[in-house]
Amino acid sequence: MKWIVITQPDFIPGEALFIDRLFSHGLDLLHLRKPESDIRDCKRLLDDISPEWLPKIVVHDHFELCSEYGLGGVHLNGRNPMPPQGHKGTLSRSCHSLEEIDTYMTCCDYLTLSPIFNSVSKQGYMAAFTADQLLAAKSKGLINQKVVALGGVTLQNIPQVKDFGFGGVAVLGDVWQRVGDADVDDYLDSLRMAL
Structure with missing residues (x-):
């Protein structure tokens, strides 16, 4: 499974x-x-990341950074629904319904579907799908290796994500709340192995 x-x-x-x-x-x-970021702040962050990882970074905003830094791709969303002209890297998109998954499946390299579980980082952002809906979508081929689960994904619910047929997970709150924890390396190793 892909880990984002x-x-x-x-x-x-x-x-x-x-x-x-x-x-x-x-x-x-x-x-x-x-x-809400200024492009100069994004550039400062990119300048501080080891250059070997830049091709594995996908941007949601400031798409011009993709060619300037040799980044891996762009992610389309409500703020930025169209790829930049001539884009040749990875193309992904945020989806919040199974209908959107069906619409964008063929034109993107992968899609995120959210929220799958109650959010770890966004107060009040609750799961939008039942287990039965996700399993039915899997049986119809709507959830497959191109669809990445987002929203409330934790080490504990990765087995359920696999059962639903997702091709990967996108993690936010469960990772960032561990910055500075003494056991963060053990957690990251466990997360990678769970996938």
Whole structure:
């Protein structure tokens, strides 16, 4: 399964070092999502990340950073629904319904579907699908290896994500709340192995 981590919306101290650490533990992709950010702040963060990881970073905003830094791709969403002209990297998109999954399946490399579980980081952001709905979508081929589970994903519910047929997980709150924990390396290793 693909392992994606989405950044917090705000910049945090030591973020670049933690991102390097995530990649050293087997992270597949980092989604740089800072919706209210100035491009100069994003550049400062990218400058501090080890250059070997830049091709594994996908941006949600400031798409011009993709070509400037040799990033891996762009992620489309409500703020930025169209890829930049001539884009040749990975293309992904946020989806919040099974109908959107059906609509965008053929034109994107992968899609995120959310929220699958109650959010760890967003107060009041509750699961939008029942287990029965997700299993039915799997049986229809709507949930497959191109669809990534987002929203409330934790180490504990990864087995359920697998049962639903998702091709990966996108983690936010469960990872970032562990910055600075003494046992963060054990947690990251466990997360990678669970996938």
